[in-house]
Amino acid sequence: MDNTTELDTRSRVLQTTLAEITTRPSSNSKDEAEDCCVICLDRITEKAQAIPCNHSTFDFLCLASWLQERSSCPLCNAEVTSLHYDFTASNQYRIYTVASTKVTPPTSVPLRTPPSYRGRPARPRRPYIPRPAPEPDEALSRRKTIYRRNLYSLHVGSNRVSRFRDFTPQTFASDAELQSRARKWIRRELRVFEFLSPDSSDGTVAGATRRANNAEFLLEYIVAILKTVDVQGPTGQAEEMLQEFLGREHARLFLHELRAWLRSPYVNLEDWDRNVQYSEPVKGSDEESADGTNHRRDDGRGRGRSRVRGHDRYAPYRGSERRGVEEARRRYNPD
Numbered sequence: 212m213d214n215t216t217e218l219d220t221r222s223r224v225l226q227t228t229l230a231e232i233t234t235r236p237s238s239n240s241k242d243e244a245e246d247c248c249v250i251c252l253d254r255i256t257e258k259a260q261a262i263p264c265n266h267s268t269f270d271f272l273c274l275a276s277w278l279q280e281r282s283s284c285p286l287c288n289a290e291v292t293s294l295h296y297d298f299t300a301s302n303q304y305r306i307y308t309v310a311s312t313k314v315t316p317p318t319s320v321p322l323r324t325p326p327s328y329r330g331r332p333a334r335p336r337r338p339y340i341p342r343p344a345p346e347p348d349e350a351l352s353r354r355k356t357i358y359r360r361n362l363y364s365l366h367v368g369s370n371r372v373s374r375f376r377d378f379t380p381q382t383f384a385s386d387a388e389l390q391s392r393a394r395k396w397i398r399r400e401l402r403v404f405e406f407l408s409p410d411s412s413d414g415t416v417a418g419a420t421r422r423a424n425n426a427e428f429l430l431e432y433i434v435a436i437l438k439t440v441d442v443q444g445p446t447g448q449a450e451e452m453l454q455e456f457l458g459r460e461h462a463r464l465f466l467h468e469l470r471a472w473l474r475s476p477y478v479n480l481e482d483w484d485r486n487v488q489y490s491e492p493v494k495g496s497d498e499e500s501a502d503g504t505n506h507r508r509d510d511g512r513g514r515g516r517s518r519v520r521g522h523d524r525y526a527p528y529r530g531s532e533r534r535g536v537e538e539a540r541r542r543y544n545p546d
Contacts, residue, residue, distance in 0.1 A: 220439060221452060227435035228428065248273050250285060253398070257391045259307075260295040271296040272391040275307060276478045282312040297387050305387075350484050354403050356493055357468075358461060364471045365488045374476035384438040389473060396472045397433055399480060400465065401426045404457065429456055433469075442466045 248255050250273040259271035266286045269277075274294060277285055284291050294307040367375045383389050401407045407426040433453065436442070442449045453462040477483045 220448060224432065224435040224439050224452065227438060228432045231431045231435070250274065250277060251395075253395075256394045257296060257387060258298060260304075261289075261291045262293045262295060264289040264291070270391065271307075272388060272395065272478065275388075278309045278312075280312070282309050350480070351399070351402055353484070353493055354400065357489070358403055358464060360491075360493075361460060361464060362489045362491060362493060363464060363467050365490065366471075367475070369474070375474045376476075378473060380438055380441060383473075390434060390437075392478065393434055393437060393469070393473060394430060396469060396480065396483075397430050398426075400468070401429060404461075432456075437469075437473075442470050 247253065247268070248270040249268050251270060253270070255268075255270045257271040258267060259269045259274045260267040261269070261274065261284045264284050264287050266284055269285070271294065274285075278291055278294070282291055283289060290311065290313070291309050292311075293309055295304040296307060297305040367373050369375045369377055378386075378389065383393075407429065436449050436452055440449045440452070449466055450459070450462050453466065456462075457465060471487070472483055475483060475487075477486065
């Protein structure tokens with residue numbers, strides 16, 4: 212790709228970002244409170260209106276996810292039949308039909324006596340204990356560990372069983388739901404970087420406001436990249452544009468994780484955190500030395516991890532365990 216084409220692409224991305232930010236109305240504390248989604252308690256990025264109760268303090272993705280589980284308004288508990296979203300300046304909108312989740316009471320059917328199996332005790336059922344999703348602080352700490360250890364989530368194929376599907380800049384630009392999912396993930400992921408997090412060590416109001424504005428600009432900049440450039444393109448153009456803000460290694464990992472999230476069927480970040488897999492187990496924090504490198508950590512069973520070529524590698528046999536395996540092999544004498 213020549214320099215002229217690359218400059219044109221960067222210019223398009225920047226113009227799209229600035230157009231998105233400048234079209235937003237200026238907000239004060241009251242407006243921010245009114246523009247807050249009552250479900251996720253975050254700023255509304257895609258407004259949705261419940262019909263027929265006409266409540267509209269929801270983000271489209273949050274309300275659509277809510278209504279898939281329970282087709283009633285979160286505020287007034289009225290049955291919702293459809294959603295209005297993607298409003299334009301001429302008061303046009305798109306309609307999303309909601310499937311009712313009301314359960315009709317079954318008709319009275321005479322009870323049937325189950326057959327008795329004598330001499331065969333009933334097998335007790337083991338209760339299902341779902342794996343809990345990480346808490347918000349724990350999830351953010353886990354994401355920081357992933358960037359610190361430079362771990363990439365495992366690839367999942369696109370098929371109807373996994374429900375993973377690929378996307379292109381064209382499909383992303385025309386899919387409002389995909390854009391809303393991208394903003395939700397990017398907004399949390401950018402908190403990994405302290406220079407963008409409002410909760411940084413600089414606790415001044417001016418510093419927090421500046422970091423929040425920088426994070427919001429970068430969020431829209433990344434969305435504009437997704438609308439214009441293939442994040443997995445052979446020229447690495449998306450990585451080149453993002454590495455100016457995050458650094459090359461973090462930009463490459465950020466785009467990989469973002470693409471994995473957008474390809475996945477998950478709507479909630481908690482479901483993503485619960486199901487995304489890595490080649491190594493990831494916990495909330497790592498032991499780290501002063502120079503920022505991870506050292507071998509024992510897992511309590513004589514096994515640990517070692518640094519090999521700049522990465523953590525799991526070593527299942529160490530010390531006496533390895534010697535025990537070699538001793539067993541020497542004793543084995545097949546006929």
